[in-house]
Amino acid sequence: MLATLIAAVFVVLWSTGFVVARAITPFADPNLFLLARFGGTALLFALAAVLARAAWPTGRDLGKHLLAGALLQGVYLGAGYWAVAQGLSAGVMALLGALQPLLTAAVAVPLFGERLSRRGWAGMGLGLAGVVLVLQPKLSAAAPHASHVAHGNAPSWLVVAVSILAIGAITAGTLFQKTSLARADIRSASAVQNFGAAAVAAVLALALGEHRWVASPTLWGSLAWGIVMLSGISVTLLVWMVRRGDAARATALMFLAPPLAAIEGYIGFGETLLTVQIAGFVVALLGVLLARS
Template sequence: MTLARLAPAIFVLLWSTGWVVAKYAAFFADPLTFLVLRYIFAILLFIGFCAATGARWPRSWTTIGHAVVSGMFLHGLYLGAVWWAIGQGVPAAISGIIAGLQPLMTAAVAPFLIGENLSRQQQVGLALGFCGIALAVLPKMLAIDPAATPIQLLPVAVNVLGMAAVTYGTLYQKRHLQNGDIRAIATLQYAGALIVTVPLALILEDLHVTWSLELVAALAWSVLGLSMGAIALLLYLIRRGQVSRAASLIYLVPPLAAVQAALFFGEALTLPMIIGTIIAVTGVYLTNRKTDSAVPSSKPASNATAG
């Protein structure tokens, strides 16, 4: 089995670990504080990566500004919301299911923001997706599932707002960053994320960090495995024209995140979660089936930033 065949699956598997890392890191550091450390190290490593590989930096301040702004939404607000919500008790599996609906939200708002019309199949997919997420999440929120631990409304709402942020960031990048070296763009996006996350951490947290081998391992995986590894694989897929293959596997991310959360943290895989996930994944598939081959460049922007 060659790397060319394995790369899309490895990329998706890396992305799915983001929710597990978020839950694990919360044992040793405040979520937003951890993200600040992650972004700092990611920026430093990306600068070195760009220098070593001869990346071309944008010469236009407008392009630089667009990259920074997109990073505020794609990384700063999105990951900040997801990690904070998990730190407040949202199960990693539920958070992964919510975030997995991002392509649905993108399709839902695309007609208003970039003039893309929805087919009947996509409309059915949207309805299925949101019904699936409701089935998966509401029993826990309303405490009507005896096997589930109740979760609060506010963290779930923040998690949904994070999905809205990455949706807007994806459309923003699609509109304003069609060209440019993705290595340099990614570096600037992490700088934008840092601009957002630092003040949020100062306002909402005590900047608590318990330095330990476990924290260093979580930080190393977040930076090297997610921020760097996923991007490296994305560049490889783009170069080989295999982005659509990775996109076709994105539907596996919510169940992968749920299974990992069950294995590592004992989170219960309740029947409503399983059925809701199947319905939601079906909805995402139907919504994106038409556009997978038409606009493959819109997929990796959101995929690469989800971890």
């Protein structure tokens, strides 16, 4: 029962990342926002670790935690945001993100000896199919511009390569959590890993010359949500689930993020919610239930 509740809370919170990304667009450059978000979460967990007198990672483990956080959040979100800013369809980026559970399963099975039955693989396939249905309207809208993947200064091949790098990064960052890093106190580990993510965001913000920050209730509210709910609770729940179970089963929940984001977009921004998207949500849900059974 507790595991089911944790899974439900995780996927609902994780899905709101799409909403936050849209909400902050008029007010802040993405990596500058991510720097504030990761830095705030790092300080929050550092305070919790200090108050609890938790042990901190040291030596080589410290470097591993920094790298894991850099991959799991910093590179994944930084590269993904950059690719979208260069003209890659948000729908295409979300579809690429839906490949992450499959990639995680493909690596975790031989690397950690995880077992995924035929039913589990079938569930993964259903989950991906559900995501495709949910994103179908966006993908169709982007189709007329398919020959112009990048509208920014970067060449198309680089935009595609960076978007694939983003998916590889979150996969590696997720699998890192099942190594010796799992022995660390989750509070101090989260503090260090968020510092690692913040370092990546800082480098990207400086490299891209990002400086736009228009203070507004929406921006501050989004930042608070990002610090506490996204990088704080959501990512920590993902790490907790991966540490204590199969990485493949944990990441299968991500198939539900795009469908939930579509519903949240309908409620929060008045976006269209078509029948095919509702059907996609049902298919993705069935896939996740099958993959986790």
